Amino acid sequence: MTPEPRQRSHRRLIFLSAIFFAFSLILVGRIIYWQVVRRQELLELAELEHYQTKVILPQRGAILDRTGSLLATNVFQYEIFATPRDVLDPRWTAEQLAPLLERPPESLWALLDRKDLSVTLAKGIPLNVGEEIASQVLPGVGAIPLPQRTYPERELACHLLGFVGAEGDGFYGLEEYYDDILQGQPGSRGGEEDPSGLKMIAGYGSYVPAQEGPALVLTLDRTIQGLAEEKLEKAIEECGAEGGTIIVMDPWTGAILAMASYPRYDPNRFYELSEELFVNPAISEVYEPGSAFKPVTIAAALDTGEVTPETTYYDTGSILVGGQVIANWDWRARGETTITGILSYSLNVGAATMSTKIGAEKFYRYVRRFGFGEPTGVDLAGEVAGIVKTPGDAEWHESDLGTNSFGQGISVTPLQLINAMAAIANGGLLMKPYLVQKIVRGDGTVTEIQPVVRRRVTSEETAKTLSQMLMEGVEEGVARYAKVEGYSIAAKTGTAQIPIPGGYDPTWTMATVVGWAPADDPRFVILVKIDKPKTSPWAEAVAVPVFKELAEGLFDYLGIPPDEVRLAKE
């Protein structure tokens, strides 16, 4: 029996509805798949098609000295490039660019006539030239401004500053240590572009400005740094030395006022120079300080209460420690000698007598307390710890207790040595040396870096006594040439041999003097180190005159009156 026409029609309707419903389901499913499941992916693809984001490079933070003088800043230099396929007339374009780029038109034409996708025509083009090229709107030619780190003072404080490489990363010194801070935050500029790559003005866009890196204000004083570098260079030339270092520090805070090393280099042209020049000898190279280390030994002896300034010992001219004979620098015996005499006449026998008297445990405890064998924590990249062998170390020998007492067999950095002397100068506190005193951000917020006391190394009384003893050394001892008329100065010299495999170099020495002034109320500590001087091996002859000249310059520059005037005022 055949169904009724109406029933047939109804079935067809249901069938069609089912088909439509199925299609609808498929369509809805596909819509959900594309619009929901793969939404993000498609959005990104669509954005990539026509939305371009360009990174805005932030300007690296400037570095200024304590007076606000710029030591490191940025300039913009242009890179000129071309897309040869878009250049309408290569010869005409080359003729337009040639006088601006100061290059023959033929060489530019050869570049523009190539089939390459993009060619670099010139790099390091000054701002005014680059902007003129950009303003000419030459078809197929583009100009990109790129930030370039620059150092207006050139060689001045080069070892402290370091430099910035081609990729924008800091190397050595402050540039490396504060790299993350100085770099700032990059910004971005996004916008819709048409198929030919032209920006759509009315299109959707975004702009996030770059956050410039904060500026670093240093404790360094440009004038003192310049003075130190000038004196050091002059001294090295005069005595035919291989190199040298001068550090000037505020003993009360640990602030570094100057840190000069020779040979210097121009950080603007780092790419032309040898890597050895970049190393800062003040913090990255160790040496045996010689007699300049004796104040540490005497400080330990005084602070433990084993001796007083009036204590005497009998100087026979030599002493046997751990099977090794230790003699005075002049091989002379001085008989009954006071502790002050050890420092005034720089007696090795006296220093060894003191270290053996207090014993290895106490002696090395003080050596460590003064900061030897560990980095000072200065805010500079590349600081090393130095080498201090102590009882228990495989390489330590009993004789080291004697030789270490006068700075032999122990390796320190110039910064460690001056920091230890600063602790005596300020009354017994070991400070953390630092160079950055303020971090100034673009929004005006300022972070001030406060001085950090690392620890007390001696009592105030010991430090005062030692200071007095060192002052006497300048009045009538081996450091007498450091004396500046009218001023009290405390200082200690050190002429050290240079260790070589199997012993010590018979020819070369390292000449050091470290001291402070005014002795009773120090305003600065100076360390002068001259490496391998030719004219004389002695610190008194090559390092002390530099110390004296620098101290005179600092008295004038810092306005420190002679003791007579200063003490009368007080």
Next chain:
Amino acid sequence: MSNNRPISYIAQTHPRQERRRFQLRGKTIGLLAVLFILASLIGWFYLTQASESTTTALRLQRLVSEREHLRRERAEVHYQIAELESLSRIRERARLLGLGPPQEVEYLYIQESEIASAPIKEDDLSSPMGDDLGRRVLSFLQVLLLGQARSEGISEVGALAIGSVGPEYEVEIER
């Protein structure tokens, strides 16, 4: 009855319906005119807005470019200043000018108590205008005129009057 309903209809026109159609056409035209005006307004608003937004976007782009340009110029100027103020350049200029480090520095010590107890001269206490009666009168008038001018907001009067006293007694009036 419903089963016998014809599938199609034949349209029939009533004479009264023709009049209605005429009335409807009038309304339709009115409605269309309103719609046209609305569409025009919307179009005008859209075009104005689009134009405004394009202009603003262009201006913003120019401002951003100018900002970048000024940023670069500022960096260049800072560098040039720093180079001109560099220590080596100052030293060279000082050398050319015949300047050098101080040969001898002398510090003078003056006790604070000495400064405090220094005798005060009679001249220090007297009026800077002296004791002359004429000058005193002039001074009085000057202050009077100045006060009046200030109260009336006429600074020129004061300036003129004071100016006539002479340069020695000129008083600057803040406007």
